[in-house]
Amino acid sequence: MHPKNTITVVLVALYRFQNFPIRILHAQLEAMKGVDLHTVFFKNHLTNAIQQQTDAEERLFGETMEALQPDLVGMSVYSPYVACARRLTEIVRNRTRALVLWGGIHPTLSPESCMEEADIICRGEGEGALSELVSALGSGREFRGIENLWVRQGDGIRRNPMRPLIQNLDAMPFPAYDRPNFSFIESDRVWQDDPAIEESTLAVMPARGCPFHCSFCVNSLLRPMYKELGPYSRRRSVDNIIEEILSVLRLERSRVRMIEFHDENFGTSEGWLRDFERRYPTEIGLPFKVQYNPTLIRASVVKRLVDCGLHRLKFGIETGTDSIRKRVFNRAGRNRDILRMAWEIADLDVKTRYDLILDNPYDTDDTLRETLAFILRLPKPPRFNLYSLQFFPHYPLTRKALADGHVTKREVSLECLQKRMARNWAFVPRLFPYTERQILQNLIWLYAQRKVGDASLCRAVFQDSAAARIRRHGLHWAAVFHGRINALQRQRSRRPAR
Numbered sequence: 001m002h003p004k005n006t007i008t009v010v011l012v013a014l015y016r017f018q019n020f021p022i023r024i025l026h027a028q029l030e031a032m033k034g035v036d037l038h039t040v041f042f043k044n045h046l047t048n049a050i051q052q053q054t055d056a057e058e059r060l061f062g063e064t065m066e067a068l069q070p071d072l073v074g075m076s077v078y079s080p081y082v083a084c085a086r087r088l089t090e091i092v093r094n095r096t097r098a099l100v101l102w103g104g105i106h107p108t109l110s111p112e113s114c115m116e117e118a119d120i121i122c123r124g125e126g127e128g129a130l131s132e133l134v135s136a137l138g139s140g141r142e143f144r145g146i147e148n149l150w151v152r153q154g155d156g157i158r159r160n161p162m163r164p165l166i167q168n169l170d171a172m173p174f175p176a177y178d179r180p181n182f183s184f185i186e187s188d189r190v191w192q193d194d195p196a197i198e199e200s201t202l203a204v205m206p207a208r209g210c211p212f213h214c215s216f217c218v219n220s221l222l223r224p225m226y227k228e229l230g231p232y233s234r235r236r237s238v239d240n241i242i243e244e245i246l247s248v249l250r251l252e253r254s255r256v257r258m259i260e261f262h263d264e265n266f267g268t269s270e271g272w273l274r275d276f277e278r279r280y281p282t283e284i285g286l287p288f289k290v291q292y293n294p295t296l297i298r299a300s301v302v303k304r305l306v307d308c309g310l311h312r313l314k315f316g317i318e319t320g321t322d323s324i325r326k327r328v329f330n331r332a333g334r335n336r337d338i339l340r341m342a343w344e345i346a347d348l349d350v351k352t353r354y355d356l357i358l359d360n361p362y363d364t365d366d367t368l369r370e371t372l373a374f375i376l377r378l379p380k381p382p383r384f385n386l387y388s389l390q391f392f393p394h395y396p397l398t399r400k401a402l403a404d405g406h407v408t409k410r411e412v413s414l415e416c417l418q419k420r421m422a423r424n425w426a427f428v429p430r431l432f433p434y435t436e437r438q439i440l441q442n443l444i445w446l447y448a449q450r451k452v453g454d455a456s457l458c459r460a461v462f463q464d465s466a467a468a469r470i471r472r473h474g475l476h477w478a479a480v481f482h483g484r485i486n487a488l489q490r491q492r493s494r495r496p497a498r
Helices: 020-030 055-068 079-095 105-109 127-139 219-225 238-249 270-283 299-308 322-327 335-344 365-375 396-403 414-423 436-448 454-461 466-492
Strands: 007-014 035-042 072-076 099-103 120-122 149-153 156-159 182-186 189-191 201-204 258-261 288-292 310-318 351-358 383-388
Touching (some): 007 020, 020 072, 035 055, 055 182, 072 079, 079 099, 099 105, 201 238, 238 270, 299 310, 365 454, 436 466, 454 466
Parallel strands (some): 007 035, 258 288, 288 310
Antiparallel strands (some): 149 156, 182 189
């Protein structure tokens, strides 16, 4: 490639307006000389109301690409949206002469299949690889040997090794917000104003990497990949985090009133926590949310965080059955310890929300009753996020379910994953199959929605009588009805086009 004065780069975020990697990469590339940079946020994720791209949205994307005529288009690709990435890649090829790079979780885990679509893929962290690639393209230098990149080379593929993990996270730029070279495409419209800073809650990532190996989580695959490439769990300084938040609060259009920290190890380091206590209440002072693995929660730490402004704490119990939590989910924590911790923090004036996973083929009628009995013992009123178990490519849980005959290869295909994610990411009550297992799952949902009280639920589930069976079936129908109403409300509440 011949040197040129300016290289035009377009980053594309699929179904995620709040896309941390893309926003960080945008901030990094905009600091480089000779780069004409643009980022397109193509559609947004709306839980259980995801819609496929329309002809009008594809046309708007194509017109944007044709007007910009990029040299490089980099897409962040998540497994459920591979079909969308393929279609947009086709549009890029038809409208421009750009090289197409795929990065993100899916190319990291499924590089061979992604090389059938893209000219280049990036495995793992993209900051170093993308900046080197853009610099090489802009100066006409060879780029096929850059670490983390797989590059199409004639009829073959050059598979470069992974580079060490970034250890100094404070050296990374803050995610970019409210840039004039942002475009958002959704609901058959395109606009430039960044909706992320108009939200009341700002999401912040204080760390990278997780110390756990849950079988349904991508960290169970990423940790082994980076075994020889440096510590996997890394943390930003309090000073760096506060400066990021302030940079967003200073924006003219910022409407942020709450901070949500995405980090399962928040405040577990004593020195870090002391620094946070000293600075956050005076320099930020906004209420905030945190999330934890239950084995890391300490009531004494929660009390200190409450004094700093903690508003809500979320942790994943996932199931009310110890054997499934350990044997199927490979997740730490026992019911008795979770209950003890839940009651210890119940009097600290902080809202607690619990994650539960349903549609788990390893659940039986007995384990679901055990889960119901468990959640009835949580402090009142309990609040829940109920998820439907998803089978992502290559994950340990997916491999186990395939080996045990609980799912078929078709059921774990990308096509099926996309359909499930679109309508059944959060658990949805269903009338069929009309089995005891489905009925019990629907009753868990009904209780989580506070549509049935403790006493009525106990009579329906834990009594063996004709009246109990009739009551149980009635609640099953009620769950289906209320679930349908919720689905209609979600559809109506979709963000209007600008």
